[in-house]
Amino acid sequence: MTRGRLEAFSDGVIAILITIMVLELRPPHGASLEDMRPLLPKLASYLMSFVFVAIYWNNHHHLLHAVHRVNGRVLWANMHLLFWLSLVPFTTAWMGEHPGAATPVALYGAVLLASAIAYTVLTRELLALHPSDSPLALAIGRDRKGKISLGLYIAAIPLTLLSPWLAIAIFVTVTLLWLVPDVRLERALARE
Amino acid sequence: MTRGRLEAFSDGVIAILITIMVLELRPPHGASLEDMRPLLPKLASYLMSFVFVAIYWNNHHHLLHAVHRVNGRVLWANMHLLFWLSLVPFTTAWMGEHPGAATPVALYGAVLLASAIAYTVLTRELLALHPSDSPLALAIGRDRKGKISLGLYIAAIPLTLLSPWLAIAIFVTVTLLWLVPDVRLERALARE
Amino acid sequence: MTRGRLEAFSDGVIAILITIMVLELRPPHGASLEDMRPLLPKLASYLMSFVFVAIYWNNHHHLLHAVHRVNGRVLWANMHLLFWLSLVPFTTAWMGEHPGAATPVALYGAVLLASAIAYTVLTRELLALHPSDSPLALAIGRDRKGKISLGLYIAAIPLTLLSPWLAIAIFVTVTLLWLVPDVRLERALARE
Amino acid sequence: MTRGRLEAFSDGVIAILITIMVLELRPPHGASLEDMRPLLPKLASYLMSFVFVAIYWNNHHHLLHAVHRVNGRVLWANMHLLFWLSLVPFTTAWMGEHPGAATPVALYGAVLLASAIAYTVLTRELLALHPSDSPLALAIGRDRKGKISLGLYIAAIPLTLLSPWLAIAIFVTVTLLWLVPDVRLERALARE
Numbered sequence: 001m002t003r004g005r006l007e008a009f010s011d012g013v014i015a016i017l018i019t020i021m022v023l024e025l026r027p028p029h030g031a032s033l034e035d036m037r038p039l040l041p042k043l044a045s046y047l048m049s050f051v052f053v054a055i056y057w058n059n060h061h062h063l064l065h066a067v068h069r070v071n072g073r074v075l076w077a078n079m080h081l082l083f084w085l086s087l088v089p090f091t092t093a094w095m096g097e098h099p100g101a102a103t104p105v106a107l108y109g110a111v112l113l114a115s116a117i118a119y120t121v122l123t124r125e126l127l128a129l130h131p132s133d134s135p136l137a138l139a140i141g142r143d144r145k146g147k148i149s150l151g152l153y154i155a156a157i158p159l160t161l162l163s164p165w166l167a168i169a170i171f172v173t174v175t176l177l178w179l180v181p182d183v184r185l186e187r188a189l190a191r192e
Numbered sequence: 193m194t195r196g197r198l199e200a201f202s203d204g205v206i207a208i209l210i211t212i213m214v215l216e217l218r219p220p221h222g223a224s225l226e227d228m229r230p231l232l233p234k235l236a237s238y239l240m241s242f243v244f245v246a247i248y249w250n251n252h253h254h255l256l257h258a259v260h261r262v263n264g265r266v267l268w269a270n271m272h273l274l275f276w277l278s279l280v281p282f283t284t285a286w287m288g289e290h291p292g293a294a295t296p297v298a299l300y301g302a303v304l305l306a307s308a309i310a311y312t313v314l315t316r317e318l319l320a321l322h323p324s325d326s327p328l329a330l331a332i333g334r335d336r337k338g339k340i341s342l343g344l345y346i347a348a349i350p351l352t353l354l355s356p357w358l359a360i361a362i363f364v365t366v367t368l369l370w371l372v373p374d375v376r377l378e379r380a381l382a383r384e
Numbered sequence: 385m386t387r388g389r390l391e392a393f394s395d396g397v398i399a400i401l402i403t404i405m406v407l408e409l410r411p412p413h414g415a416s417l418e419d420m421r422p423l424l425p426k427l428a429s430y431l432m433s434f435v436f437v438a439i440y441w442n443n444h445h446h447l448l449h450a451v452h453r454v455n456g457r458v459l460w461a462n463m464h465l466l467f468w469l470s471l472v473p474f475t476t477a478w479m480g481e482h483p484g485a486a487t488p489v490a491l492y493g494a495v496l497l498a499s500a501i502a503y504t505v506l507t508r509e510l511l512a513l514h515p516s517d518s519p520l521a522l523a524i525g526r527d528r529k530g531k532i533s534l535g536l537y538i539a540a541i542p543l544t545l546l547s548p549w550l551a552i553a554i555f556v557t558v559t560l561l562w563l564v565p566d567v568r569l570e571r572a573l574a575r576e
Numbered sequence: 577m578t579r580g581r582l583e584a585f586s587d588g589v590i591a592i593l594i595t596i597m598v599l600e601l602r603p604p605h606g607a608s609l610e611d612m613r614p615l616l617p618k619l620a621s622y623l624m625s626f627v628f629v630a631i632y633w634n635n636h637h638h639l640l641h642a643v644h645r646v647n648g649r650v651l652w653a654n655m656h657l658l659f660w661l662s663l664v665p666f667t668t669a670w671m672g673e674h675p676g677a678a679t680p681v682a683l684y685g686a687v688l689l690a691s692a693i694a695y696t697v698l699t700r701e702l703l704a705l706h707p708s709d710s711p712l713a714l715a716i717g718r719d720r721k722g723k724i725s726l727g728l729y730i731a732a733i734p735l736t737l738l739s740p741w742l743a744i745a746i747f748v749t750v751t752l753l754w755l756v757p758d759v760r761l762e763r764a765l766a767r768e
Binding site: 406417 | 648
Binding site: 011015026033047050058065179 | 215271282
């Protein structure tokens with residue numbers, strides 16, 4: 001029953017995160033379309049982070065949906081995930097202000113990686129609370145997509161030294177990989 | 193059952209959007225009524241966007257109320273709508289700072305148009321999940337008001353080159369058209 | 385059943401309003417207690433508005449609790465109330481920056497008055513939907529406290545020309561009047 | 577039954593507080609890792625406050641979970657707690673800008689102390705509404721951890737004159753003390 005409030009609090013935090021990123025988009029001083037051009041990297045960076053956070057909300061939604069019990073460890077694993085997600089607006093803003101600079105892209109990737117690790121930890125904590133034949137356990141299975149994402153993020157961070165744009169291409173690839181909500185869970189739940 | 197959390201998340205995002213617009217209203221440096229005058233266009237622009245976003249919340253509320261099922265496509269159609277709505281505070285601020293300038297009004301209109309298209313897409317995705325004799329399908333019907341709004345927005349954007357104020361008048365007209373909540377849905381649901 | 389989502393959305397907006405006011409409190413540049421002194425009027429103004437908005441949340445909570453039906457008119461009466469409340473952070477900031485100046489205090493009072501009128505309108509719309517012997521109708525009764533508040537706000541606004549501090553004293557008086565949550569409704573609901 | 581909306585509103589306010597602190601983390605002007613260094617005290621101060629507010633959410637969640645009745649006094653005790661928590665982003669920002677300065681650390685501690693007192697008052701108000709053999713009363717018991725925290729905060733504030741870092745070490749100690757969610761309540765509720 002505490003699941004409800006865990007969902008409500010996470011929804012609140014994620015809704016705020018996804019929205020305050022837009023506060024970084026300050027209207028330009030001029031009123032022509034030209035004045036809008038320097039904002040394009042910021043807009044692109046906002047769009048990428050919006051989709052990234054939206055994927056987390058979608059997957060979090062599907063994950064908790066299959067959950068029957070939570071405990072104190074789950075609450076903290078969830079807080080840990082929210083902490084890393086809360087840094088996304090900050091790294092998004094820095095990357096948007098320095099398009100193509102290596103360090104901001106690397107830090108952006110590091111926060112994506114930390115969020116992905118925190119999500120994996122949350123999944124493990126939830127699995128530990130459910131029997132191995134529960135819909136949750138069956139649905140998550142070997143979590144191949146999760147492991148591939150972690151590997152790609154780890155590869156992308158040092159690549160920023162070579163080419164920040166290549167690293168960004170990898171972030172976009174991982175995002176596309178997840179754009180489809182977790183079909184495994186959706187299928188498993190439909191069977192339930 | 194996932195409908196509940198979809199509503200909660202959308203409520204959160206829309207509540208934040210409608211509220212952070214007010215952060216653009218910076219108090220003037222002076223303390224006289226005169227000092228407040230330059231803020232009037234911003235206030236008017238805030239009022240228009242507040243009503244615009246409030247209409248979306250009202251209609252979204254009525255729409256989801258008639259829904260019995262959601263799936264992954266609906267979640268993403270909803271995120272897509274929230275993305276465009278999230279740009280409203282930004283375009284509102286730009287328009288408010290340059291009253292009567294063509295480009296900010298055109299961009300403001302473009303975001304209104306994109307939001308209206310996203311709402312239509314969400315409606316279509318929901319209709320695809322419900323039988324053609326469901327309360328939802330009956331209520332939406334041919335969606336005349338939705339089509340008229342799209343047409344008016346498309347007309348208004350090029351008109352900004354001629355007269356930004358005419359375009360604003362069209363935006364206000366569409367808003368008034370929707371100020372009444374979706375009576376079709378309300379009626380259909382009352383019958384249910 | 386739509387009452388639930390109306391409450392959720394109002395809770396969201398009010399929670400954000402009460403919280404973003406604190407964003408006005410910018411930490412001073414220095415690190416001594418002296419540097420904090422110029423912030424005191426802002427802090428006092430934040431405290432007054434926090435209590436003011438908290439009273440609205442409390443009364444809104446009690447009011448909707450006794451409600452059995454809502455319609456489109458109620459949704460808009462509620463939005464109208466939220467609009468005026470959304471201007472409170474703005475007028476709070478202006479008043480906090482110019483302690484003792486007449487116009488900011490008058491505008492602050494005008495927003496308090498408009499909120500009180502909007503609350504009265506919402507109450508009337510809800511009463512129109514419920515029979516005259518409903519718990520809601522019995523609880524609200526003749527709404528003496530509401531009428532006294534309106535009268536005091538109307539008196540306070542012109543008084544700012546004479547003495548802004550007197551007007552502020554009246555605002556505080558009205559606030560104290562309401563600090564006790566609506567006992568009428570609480571009593572009536574306990575009887576239910 | 578009003579418990580649900582009290583939880584929803586508190587969740588909203590706490591979710592916003594924990595998130596707007598991140599708005600203080602302004603991206604540096606440069607794009608190198610060097611430019612990030614001056615932000616480290618702010619980041620550390622954000623991390624400490626995130627954990628502090630998260631602990632309040634966790635304990636608030638467990639506390640209200642065991643509650644069967646609320647009244648007007650509880651609503652105001654809860655608002656009083658939210659007021660002090662709402663000042664955390666402000667004191668966090670001040671402390672983060674002046675690492676090692678005594679007054680900001682003392683004020684930070686004062687807000688932590690006031691929050692802890694407000695939480696104790698809320699607990700007392702809830703206990704007064706429940707019989708002495710209720711799960712709530714049994715779970716809270718003599719509230720040793722609460723009393724130790726109050727004592728440590730009271731000791732830490734004057735210590736800032738001696739050494740701000742010692743006071744910070746005490747804040748971290750109290751935080752670690754609470755990092756484990758309220759096992760007493762969790763155990764008592766499991767028994768229920």
